[in-house]
Amino acid sequence: MNYQMVPLAAGLYFVGVPIGTARDITLRALDVLASADVLAAEDTRSLRKLMDIHGVPLRDRRIVALHDHSGDGVAARLVAAVKEGRSVAYASEAGMPLIADPGFELSRLAVKEDINLTCAPGPSAVLTALALGGLPTDAFFFAGFLPNSMAARSTALEKLKDVAGTLVFYESPKRLGAMLRDAATVLGAGRSAAVCRELTKKFEELRRGSLEELSRIYEKNAPKGEIVVLVDRGHLESVNQVDIEESLRAALKEMSVRDAADMVSQAHDLPRRKVYQIALALDKA
Numbered sequence: 001m002n003y004q005m006v007p008l009a010a011g012l013y014f015v016g017v018p019i020g021t022a023r024d025i026t027l028r029a030l031d032v033l034a035s036a037d038v039l040a041a042e043d044t045r046s047l048r049k050l051m052d053i054h055g056v057p058l059r060d061r062r063i064v065a066l067h068d069h070s071g072d073g074v075a076a077r078l079v080a081a082v083k084e085g086r087s088v089a090y091a092s093e094a095g096m097p098l099i100a101d102p103g104f105e106l107s108r109l110a111v112k113e114d115i116n117l118t119c120a121p122g123p124s125a126v127l128t129a130l131a132l133g134g135l136p137t138d139a140f141f142f143a144g145f146l147p148n149s150m151a152a153r154s155t156a157l158e159k160l161k162d163v164a165g166t167l168v169f170y171e172s173p174k175r176l177g178a179m180l181r182d183a184a185t186v187l188g189a190g191r192s193a194a195v196c197r198e199l200t201k202k203f204e205e206l207r208r209g210s211l212e213e214l215s216r217i218y219e220k221n222a223p224k225g226e227i228v229v230l231v232d233r234g235h236l237e238s239v240n241q242v243d244i245e246e247s248l249r250a251a252l253k254e255m256s257v258r259d260a261a262d263m264v265s266q267a268h269d270l271p272r273r274k275v276y277q278i279a280l281a282l283d284k285a
Contacts, residue, residue: 016122036089139165177219
């Protein structure tokens with residue numbers, strides 16, 4: 001028996017559950033699932049199966065379904081149960097609650113009602129992919145799922161173009177090829193990326209390469225399973241004073257100081273004020 005019955009104070013307990021391999025669950029998560037007065041889950045069947053695997057008895061408890069289509073009433077009832085002095089445990093279908101999974105409205109209501117809120121942390125596909133992807137992990141931005149349509153997806157990617165960290169996306173197998181194609185177009189075909197599939201499961205697979213290389217692979221061969229996509233940050237070329245002055249001298253032959261500064265600052269992605277001051281000095285000289 002891996003779990004222990006432990007006394008739990010009244011409160012809401014978010015429980016991290018495995019993203020694939022059932023044995024990745026933590027001992028504390030098992031304790032909370034065994035001991036909570038009330039159980040709630042995004043998918044009641046998957047939580048019941050997980051508890052069965054680890055021998056955690058359901059006893060006389062019923063697992064309450066809480067997902068995107070549950071409505072506000074379910075979250076309100078769970079918070080009310082805490083206010084009545086009971087412990088409530090909530091688990092997503094896989095991974096950490098709230099990370100591209102339901103639970104945010106429950107969390108927000110818990111904060112609003114000022115009830116005890118804590119977490120038994122567990123696996124996360126985001127962090128697992130970062131650990132295996134081979135891209136920088138000092139800074140990252142989790143963007144979740146991109147929009148379905150090409151136009152909306154490209155617009156969303158454009159806003160992420162200059163993020164100074166590794167980009168992390170969830171994606172469906174059917175849209176992966178199109179997503180990588182649009183990412184190559186918007187972010188740059190040569191950017192390093194990684195496609196992480198079925199993490200922690202039997203058929204775990206990682207492919208690394210440029211966005212262009214990966215888009216060619218997956219446009220022809222749609223994969224199966226759960227997918228995380230990592231994209232390296234953009235690397236802006238450093239521009240020195242000499243480069244700026246040369247660009248400005250060429251532009252000033254045909255443009256005003258203002259127009260030359262506008263063009264050069266945009267071309268080199270530099271603050272306009274700095275470039276304008278250099279252009280003024282060159283023009284006076």
